[in-house]
Amino acid sequence: xxxxxxxxxxxxxxxxxxxxxxxxxxxxxxxxxxxxxxxxxxxxxxxxxxxxxxxxxxxxxxxxxxxxxxxxxxxxxxxxxxxxxxxxxxxxxxxxxxxxxxxxxxxxxxxxxxxxxxxxxxxxxxxxxxxxxxxxxxxxxxxxxxxxxxxxxxxxxxxxxxxxxxxxxxxxxx
Numbered sequence: 001x002x003x004x005x006x007x008x009x010x011x012x013x014x015x016x017x018x019x020x021x022x023x024x025x026x027x028x029x030x031x032x033x034x035x036x037x038x039x040x041x042x043x044x045x046x047x048x049x050x051x052x053x054x055x056x057x058x059x060x061x062x063x064x065x066x067x068x069x070x071x072x073x074x075x076x077x078x079x080x081x082x083x084x085x086x087x088x089x090x091x092x093x094x095x096x097x098x099x100x101x102x103x104x105x106x107x108x109x110x111x112x113x114x115x116x117x118x119x120x121x122x123x124x125x126x127x128x129x130x131x132x133x134x135x136x137x138x139x140x141x142x143x144x145x146x147x148x149x150x151x152x153x154x155x156x157x158x159x160x161x162x163x164x165x166x167x168x169x170x171x172x173x174x
Contacts, residue, residue, distance in 0.1 A: 024149055028101065029167055031075055034123050036105060037063045037130060037143050038070040047165040049146075059161035060104070060146035063130075067109055067141040071128040073121040074103050074145075074164075080156070082117055088144065089133020093156055094121060102156040106144035107136040 035042065040063055049061055073094060080102065081093040088106035092115070095102055109131025121127060130141050148159030 024101075024162060025166060028147065028162070028164075031096075033074040033164070033167055034072055035063075035168055036072050036074045036103075036145050037065045038072055038126075040065060042168045045165060045168055047163070047169070049161075049163040049165055059163075060106075060144050061163070061165050063143045063145060065130045065141060065143065067129075067131055069130040069141075070112075070126045071105055071108060071130060071143055073123055073125045073127050075123050077103070077121055079115060079117055079119045079121060079127070082111060082115065085134060087135050089131065089136060090128065091134075092127055094127070095150075095154075099154055100150055101162075102148040102150055102159055104144075104146045104148060104156065107131055107133050107142060109133065109141070 035045070045061065045063065047061060049059060050057060075094070075096050077094045077096045079092060080095045081091075083091045083093070085091065090106075090108040090111065092105040092108065092111070093102055094105070105128060107130075108128040111128045112126045115127055130143050132138050132141050136142065136144070145164060147162040147164050148156045149162055150156065150159050
């Protein structure tokens with residue numbers, strides 16, 4: 001007796017973003033990304049990307065600044081998504097011009113006036129203001145920032161988090 005197999009469609013295999021490598025850091029370093037908080041220089045940055053937070057790896061750096069300090073676009077690009085969540089609070093997802101990387105800004109106090117999805121931005125444009133929305137401690141305003149390497153589907157939640165700290169660390173020297 002032949003085996004009967006129901007005719008069930010097989011879902012397409014989702015491809016993850018390719019792993020990060022040194023060429024990603026070389027490409028991003030060549031873009032000379034701006035530090036995303038006005039008035040903060042490289043000597044004030046701390047690498048807390050790999051720290052454990054609430055049972056998971058942080059996968060971002062926190063840039064401390066006064067509440068309401070302007071948050072700047074690190075690169076030319078476009079605003080892909082504005083989102084509010086319990087963890088990140090008010091967030092901005094900015095894609096670079098080639099849609100290869102997503103710059104993620106979280107815990108904003110508010111968005112810049114006129115900021116909207118689809119808007120083109122230039123490096124240094126004000127996109128929001130430092131705050132404590134989401135799960136940020138209310139007495140520690142900061143920007144939670146990371147970079148995601150995007151896969152072929154261009155979905156940041158499937159991207160590979162890249163530590164932005166090394167991109168600015170060399171600016172500390174000299």
